[in-house]
Amino acid sequence: MPVDNYEQEQRAKHLSTRQQLLMELDGALSADGIRHRKRAHLRHSFAWGLARRTANTLRRLFDIFLSALMLILLSPVWIVALLFARVSGGGITRQKRLGRWATHFNLYQFTFPGKSISWLEQLPALFNVLKGDMSFVGPRPIAPGEDFAEKRIAWKRYNLRPGLLSLWWIRKRANIAHSSEADLDLEYVETSNFWGDVGIAVRAIPAAMYSSGSGNAPAQINFLGVRIDNLTMAEASARIVTLAQAAESSQVCFVNADCFNIAFADKEYLTTLTGAKLILADGIGVRLAGSMLDQHVRENVNGTDMLPYLCAAVQESGLGLYLLGGKPGVAKDAGKWISDHYPHLVISGIRDGYFSAEEEPDVLEEITTSKAAILLVALGSPRQDKWIAQHRTAMGVKVLIGVGGLLDFYSGRIPRAPAWVRELGMEWFYRFCQEPARMWRRYFLGNFEFLYHVLQERLRQKPAHRPEDIAE
Ligand code: UDP
Numbered sequence: 001m002p003v004d005n006y007e008q009e010q011r012a013k014h015l016s017t018r019q020q021l022l023m024e025l026d027g028a029l030s031a032d033g034i035r036h037r038k039r040a041h042l043r044h045s046f047a048w049g050l051a052r053r054t055a056n057t058l059r060r061l062f063d064i065f066l067s068a069l070m071l072i073l074l075s076p077v078w079i080v081a082l083l084f085a086r087v088s089g090g091g092i093t094r095q096k097r098l099g100r101w102a103t104h105f106n107l108y109q110f111t112f113p114g115k116s117i118s119w120l121e122q123l124p125a126l127f128n129v130l131k132g133d134m135s136f137v138g139p140r141p142i143a144p145g146e147d148f149a150e151k152r153i154a155w156k157r158y159n160l161r162p163g164l165l166s167l168w169w170i171r172k173r174a175n176i177a178h179s180s181e182a183d184l185d186l187e188y189v190e191t192s193n194f195w196g197d198v199g200i201a202v203r204a205i206p207a208a209m210y211s212s213g214s215g216n217a218p219a220q221i222n223f224l225g226v227r228i229d230n231l232t233m234a235e236a237s238a239r240i241v242t243l244a245q246a247a248e249s250s251q252v253c254f255v256n257a258d259c260f261n262i263a264f265a266d267k268e269y270l271t272t273l274t275g276a277k278l279i280l281a282d283g284i285g286v287r288l289a290g291s292m293l294d295q296h297v298r299e300n301v302n303g304t305d306m307l308p309y310l311c312a313a314v315q316e317s318g319l320g321l322y323l324l325g326g327k328p329g330v331a332k333d334a335g336k337w338i339s340d341h342y343p344h345l346v347i348s349g350i351r352d353g354y355f356s357a358e359e360e361p362d363v364l365e366e367i368t369t370s371k372a373a374i375l376l377v378a379l380g381s382p383r384q385d386k387w388i389a390q391h392r393t394a395m396g397v398k399v400l401i402g403v404g405g406l407l408d409f410y411s412g413r414i415p416r417a418p419a420w421v422r423e424l425g426m427e428w429f430y431r432f433c434q435e436p437a438r439m440w441r442r443y444f445l446g447n448f449e450f451l452y453h454v455l456q457e458r459l460r461q462k463p464a465h466r467p468e469d470i471a472e
Pocket of ligand 1: 326378381403
């Protein structure tokens with residue numbers, strides 16, 4: 001056989017073997033695995049490298065163009081600010097920061113001694129963007145000595161230029177920064193793309209309008225006749241697990257604007273809320289009310305966002321969880337989600353929430369014999385909370401939590417609003433679009449009613465009772 005033919009035949013054989021192996025591999029992999037392999041292949045290709053380099057260049061050009069434009073347009077502002085800073089004994093400071101590839105650069109900022117005008121202080125950082133030390137969007141520029149600056153997990157952040165705006169900043173303003181800053185930076189680095197950055201820049205506009213003054217908020221706040229435990233998500237889940245190990249049983253409630261509205265008209269519900277061991281602030285309405293009444297809410301602690309934190313804490317404690325509520329099949333599917341994500345978590349029992357008064361003793365009996373320590377009750381407000389208050393001590397369960405539509409979300413029956421909608425504080429609108437006939441009254445009339453009560457309370461507050469007056 002001529003040598004050429006032999007080589008061609010061997011190559012064809014090799015190719016077909018390779019092809020066959022790949023096909024077998026595809027067959028052995030899940031749909032996700034195949035997608036992952038195809039993406040990895042694409043990433044290694046020349047076209048991908050070229051596309052990435054082009055995107056980086058475009059992004060840099062965009063940063064240069066926009067920072068230069070803003071510096072020119074805002075020149076009257078920053079020239080006056082510079083003069084003001086100089087006159088008041090301040091000026092422009094240079095602070096060491098870690099930039100791309102962990103190189104050091106000086107971050108420029110105005111200082112106005114005795115004053116805090118945060119947006120104005122950041123203005124000189126536009127020069128950092130122009131110079132290429134920073135970008136408009138990226139992870140926060142960290143200082144060389146900071147906690148996670150040296151940690152391996154932080155290294156990925158150094159692939160990108162730090163940003164004036166970051167995902168953490170937006171979520172913090174929207175009260176949904178439940179993960180640590182390092183985790184959110186990592187999330188940003190791993191998912192960052194051009195349109196994502198544009199989205200962050202757009203979302204920064206409403207986020208800038210939300211108050212940021214929740215740093216030294218008290219552990220408990222009180223408004224409209226209800227006490228709220230002003231905890232973060234992590235603190236609240238840890239507290240629930242501690243309560244689940246105590247001798248007595250406790251009730252946990254989440255309160256949102258709608259709950260307040262119900263409580264204004266339903267005294268039994270108001271008594272139930274005020275008698276609960278833990279009352280957690282749920283949603284943008286309560287946060288806005290807190291800002292208007294000078295009682296800042298630290299985090300939006302709603303049951304749906306809390307479930308993963310709670311499951312992680314419950315799994316570690318070895319305690320049992322019981323899921324009660326939702327249409328038939330809903331609690332079972334939510335339980336499957338929990339088992340898939342927290343395989344060592346003990347699910348002590350599951351039951352749907354459509355039972356008659358005659359069946360109720362059986363339900364109580366089932367829960368008692370399950371020996372669950374924590375019970376999630378999804379029967380809707382205010383029924384679930386009143387039900388808990390009525391049966392709290394009858395089942396031997398240590399913590400009973402009213403969770404509304406949580407099981408519907410985790411069973412996959414009702415999709416959750418995407419993160420960017422929650423960052424805009426518009427989850428309520430997303431929920432309205434899902435069930436307009438049921439939700440229009442709750443959100444459109446209810447939000448106005450709630451706002452009216454908050455404004456009334458604001459007017460009632462005597463100046464001497466406002467926290468800033470007391471501080472003075
Ligand atoms: N539900 C239930 N039994 C009932 C009425 C309602 O299990 O008799 C469930 C319903 O299927 C849903 C949850 O209670 O899963 C209520 O969800 P919703 O989002 O309305 O809660 P809310 O925000 O009103 O607390």
